[in-house]
Amino acid sequence: MGSTFLVTDSEGRPTRDHDGFYYRDVRHLDDYALSVDEDLESLEVVDVRPGERLLHLGTPLETGSRKLHVSRRQFVADGLFEDLTISNLSGSPVKTSLTLRLGSRFDDLFEVRGMVADLDRTIDVDRHETGLTFRYAPSDAAFSRSVSITLAHVADIAIDVNSRANRVDATIEADLTLAPGESRTVPVAVTVDGPAPAAQQLQVARKTVRDRAEDWTEAKPIPEHSGSWTSVLRESHENLLELQLPTEHGPILAAGVPWFATAFGRDSIIAAFQSLGVDTGLAKGTCRYLGAHQADTYDAERDAEPGKILHEIRCGELTARELVPHRPYYGTVDATPLFVVLVHETWRRTGDDEFLAELWPNVQRALEWLDDHAKRTDGGLLAYGLDSQGSGQLRHQGWKDSGDGIVYPDGSYPSGSLAVAEVQGYEYDAKRRGAELASEMGERQFAATLEKEAERTKQRFDEAFWLSDEEFYAVAVEEGGDAVPSITTNPGHCLWSGIVPETRADAVVDRLLAPEMFTGWGIRTLSASHDAYNPQSYHLGSVWPHDNSIVALGMARYGRQDAASQVAEGLLEAAQARGNDRLPELFAGFERSETDVPVTYGEACEPQAWAAAAPLACLQAIQGTPVEPPREIRH
Structure with missing residues (x-):
């Protein structure tokens, strides 16, 4: 496995x-x-x-x-x-x-x-x-x-x-x-x-497989839940076992089978976060593994910069021959702040001060990357360049990383450097959490600096991304400050990170559940009202379970349990309607009333880590135990 x-x-x-x-x-x-x-x-x-x-x-x-x-x-x-x-x-x-x-x-x-x-x-x-x-x-x-x-x-x-x-x-x-x-x-x-x-x-393998499953079931039981969730949570629980990669640093979740059966930055972090209610050991192994592979030099081919967390690591022949840059490849703008988020949340839930002390140097380097090495727009927004041309390099470096992952409503492409909405939220959350960790480590001045930077990030985000005519946030902002006004799920992640002002939260939640976005099974990645919408595309109108689960956690964070429950129940019923109680990497964005079942995308990974863990995150959201914000730091 x-x-x-x-x-x-x-x-x-x-x-x-x-x-x-x-x-x-x-x-x-x-x-x-x-x-x-x-x-x-x-x-x-x-x-x-x-x-x-x-x-x-x-x-x-x-x-x-x-x-x-x-x-x-x-x-x-x-x-x-x-x-x-x-x-x-x-x-x-x-x-x-x-x-x-x-x-x-x-x-x-x-x-x-x-x-x-x-x-x-x-x-x-x-x-x-x-x-x-x-x-x-x-x-x-x-x-x-x-x-x-x-x-x-x-x-x-x-x-x-x-x-x-x-x-x-x-x-x-x-x-x-x-x-x-x-x-x-x-x-x-x-x-x-x-x-x-x-x-x-054969006998050794039989014993290994069965003992592993028994140990996982007994040591990491499924959280308490209502009866309607049982079959889906059981499948989720089994898929998480299937995807575990043993490493010298502890277990980490492979992103998905068959295409992504390796450690990823963003995917493994988010899946570990979603799974914290079942197993904190996965989160600890993920943090340690990614910390051990944190970049310490510049390498343009691999998009490596000091302090950056990897995107993907491979060990096949093309990697050995350096025909692809995955040794490892660092082409991601969001894994580094998300790494800080996971270290903090793992420490918060376990109270393991030794774990924090062990990972603190990696957290410091990740925070330094944000300030010293990360690309910024003229307005100071965390961004990435759209000019990657090397073999294996990604044009888009947020979670919607396909070539057309971020577009204008008419389907035209942005250019130059691009700041995407959810990444600003991740940076805000990382610096707020980083401030609490710094305070815990006795670095009060650093904590104060991080809190001030977090507040500046929050202000810049709202000023740059808010679309007053839409009462929603843009998906991205180009280098010169022009907003890409597409209506997408990305701002839903901003609810999860807490960067959205309280006065705007209800408008964001309600738009995400509008008919143009919510199919009945889940929230589309892109509004059905846009010319670029395609329900059978990778990122332009499909439904991604992990995306929806993060949005549900964000809705719950702002007290919208009604909305979180609507999203969670849609995903639950989608898994059951598929006949195997499993959520795939993504499925088509057709209306539920028109299809009766979630229509397959066709090339989705299954099982896939953050899709497998999505029901666990949804369970947290509807049970009223969403992510808590960091404590205020007194200086």
Whole structure:
């Protein structure tokens, strides 16, 4: 789990271009399929627990009966392990061949997503008594990967290999003879650190997966809630376990499967914040991990500046070859203030002064980045440049980071440097929280300075972003001071941070729930009244559950439990209407009355960390336990 995962279609088959077995940003197998001499039909797919899945297959019905039944109990731990059971349901002996079809290109995740890399790969194959190993070790890069497939409980296997340019395909075949009513079990191990005894490693994986799930359930129970939330919260709870990455600094949540199964700055921070009601250990691990990778030098290619918190870190071949900047990449304007927010909130909830003392130097450096290194508009607003041109660099560096994530109502693009609304709120919140932390660390003068800076940020924000004709805040302000007057969810995050004046809060809340914004399932990223609106776009009219959960927390912060409940209940019902009790990364922004179900976006991550944690944040909002503002500091 975490950075090790298997992606298949809904029947457990590798039928789509991105399916396969992945480990640490590389697809080790793009083909992994099981067959017998007769066709197999998918009967049931059961997600038993995080890291364990059970597939039931059978031969076609003949005169009302099936001859063979195949069960595949799969476990994902530090590899993929299967307990294959083939059963003869007939009254006669059956001879059949069990075949595993395998294929690999060792393609980098960025290549799977569409990036073209001009690389020639030679994949070596080692055959051994119980299976085979694919190995890739280019001579011109400090990078290597391997994957081994081994079987047990079969007398003899036949291996056929077809190697060609940039890929290898193979089959492992075992002949089986089954007496009437007999079942045969064949353990399979797919490992990334050399061949392993399949039967033994299967048992280890079974115990690892089940113990992990039991420990998580017992040690980190789901918060108290009303009965209608049970199934959605249980799914959320399991998804958070699936996405955990163990690190030397403690656990951190991978952003999402399949595309973002790695540590992110913004995503991991927000998901850890949303999950604080279940586990503070995730937040501590996140803070420590991100603090350990905090930038200490300038590097334009990676958008690194001293004190900055990373955006994304990768470890695939393209990263090793420096063809992408993710080693790590720091192209985010918001992860650094959000880091301060998470450290403070974790300390506030746990009272762990040792944790604060440990992270305080990182907090200081993050706050120094805001004052000394961060880009600003002429009006002093925290901003980012729109001129990033390097491979892998992002044009937009707030959470709406697609190429058209921020646009004018007519769809035209801003230019120059851009200050987005929610980032001003994050800075305000970081400095207010930073002031309390500084006071706790005995740095009273620093605390006083931070409070004054926070108030200036609040004043600048309101003056620059407020649209009096709309009674709402602009999504962004360009370098020269021109507002981008699109109506979006971004100002809802400003409610969460507390930067919105009390006198304007109700107007902001009410606009977010207006028909142009609220679909019945959730709040659209962009108003349906704008020409740029597209309900099936990434950021221009879709619904993002994490976005909505942050807005709900903000609504509750300003005493609007009615609005928070409306948003929370919409998301809850969306998860239930999808049939799996899970919220995806995003879904389409169509009206609920027109679709009856939340329409899929199509390429969304699922599970995805901040979507999985969104129900937990919504629960906080509707239970009246939203984020509390920092205490006033006396000087």
